[in-house]
Amino acid sequence: MLGCLIGTPFIFSLFQVIYKYMENKDNLMEKIVALCKRRGFVFPSSEIYGGFGAIYDFGPYGVELENAIKREWWKTMVQIREDIVGLDSAIFMHPKIWEASGHVSGFSDPLVECKSCHVRIRADHLLEEMDVKADEKMGLEEINKIFEKHRDQAKCPNCGKKDFTEVRNFNLLVKSNLGNFTGDEDSNHVYLRGETCQGIYVNYKNVLDSTRVKIPFGIAQIGKAFRNEITARQFIFRTREFEQMEMQYFTNPEEEMKEYEKLREYRWKFYLDLGIKEKNLKWHKHDNLVFYAKEAYDIEYDYPFGFSEIEGVHARGDYDLTQHSKYSGKDLSYADPVSGEKYMPHIIESSVGVARIFLAVLCDAYTEEKIEGDEIRVVLKMNKKLAPVKVAVFPLLKNKPELVKKAKEIYGGLNSHFMCEFDDNGNIGKRYRRQDEIGTPYCVTVDFETLNDEAVTVRDRDTMKQERIKISELKEYFEKNLDN
Ligand code: ATP
Secondary structure, three states: OHHHHHHOOOHHHHHOEEOOOOOOHHHHHHHHHHHHHHOOOEEEOOHHHOOOOOOEEEOHHHHHHHHHHHHHHHHHHHHOOOOEEEOOOOOEOOHHHHHHOOHHHHOEEEEEEEOOOOOEEEHHHHHHHOOOOOOOOOOHHHHHHHHHHHOOOOOOOOOOOOOEOOOEEEEOOEEEOOOOOOOOOOOOOEEEOOOOHHHHHOOHHHHHHHOOOOOOEEEEEEEEEEOOOOOOOOHHHOOOEEEEEEEEEEEOHHHHHHHHHHHHHHHHHHHHHOOOOHHHEEEEEOOOOOOOOOEEEEEEEEEOOEEEEEEEEEEEEOHHHHHHHHHHOOOOOEEOOOOOOEEOOEEEEEEEEHHHHHHHHHHHHEEEEEOOOOOEEEEEOOOHHHOOOOEEEEEOOOOOHHHHHHHHHHHHHHOOOOOEEEOOOOOHHHHHHHHHHHOOOEEEEEOHHHHHHOEEEEEEOOOOOEEEEEHHHHHHHHHHHHOO
């Protein structure tokens, strides 16, 4: 059987007919959720205890994909940028930070509750589903007015009744009792950070004083954030614990909008370089700006549930540093070392959740193809840079020690250079299907010929073409083709 697979390298591609099931987008989401579980990308948190709302764990392949996304982001936002440095600030911070930032008083979403089944829903989401324009940045009065106008149509997605409370604001900050030894749970709240950028603002002066950066410059960080999200739906798109990648760029007020345009362009290109199809991306301009913002755009991705925010790129003016100066009593203004000019830096930011890119990558890559006969192969055609496993190594037969030994040697020679997997389980066709489903770009098969010619068969994920490569040339071959 394998002789024929290896001996006729183009045989699959002759049979290959692109078989698109993608039209049904709900179906796509279900397929991706199932694949994530089946293949160890994402597991519901605490599953053996019945799960834990809107929290997910990333499995063996999921953590590889997450790491690859973070690696690409860090390379783009820090490594190749002379003007941006990294930071890793703590999750817990002085509670006053969240007062200064406006989170204690204003970090809330509009909530309505079904009076019949008590399900809580974001009012703006409910209205949007009814094609009524609304967003979470509207004032409470404004959104209540809109909600009252359309109350008759608003149907509970859980029980179907049309009986909601009025809209009220629900604060998203997650409280903890860290350091509170008084036993009084209602005071001295310390919060789990609701966004990572506050850690950047409060370290801005430290970075300025300890490194050689000068305005304009940026500080980037990747880290966990926590929000008491009201509606926990859409898989890993909206979770209560998530990882953010944020970059805050400090500018002269005069330069803010010029730098903002540059950042928008730079961030758009990031997604194209990740291999995301441009037709699945679009800009969304905020109509309702918070009072201090100069301009705000989101990059949206066409998820199976429609275009939704993947990343925010915002021009924030001098709000953040002014607030922290006020609340901390420390002067955070900047004195230009050349001109002597003193000003409060303005900030532009790029902010994205790792899991939103993760989900976009999977949606973009998920492909079903009809191959031999009626067989369908599921393949994640993601950018090779992102693939959780780069090379899978197989002995043709599990019960031939000489093949297993050789395959193990090859695996051992490659795995310090690339993420590799050794697999001797099941027939070769099944092993290919398994690797296709996790997006492995190359499979290496050791067969009886290998013992004579020191060469192996390398099979390409996308074309399914197979070629014979000398073992001594494998590392170079993968370096060239994987663009690691
Ligand atoms: P949304 O409108 O979807 O609630 P937001 O406007 O509140 O998002 P920001 O506060 O601007 O989001 O956060 C910046 C980025 O962090 C978002 O673009 C998104 O990628 C990510 N993010 C925010 N909330 C979540 C969440 N609950 N789960 C996963 N990622 C999130």
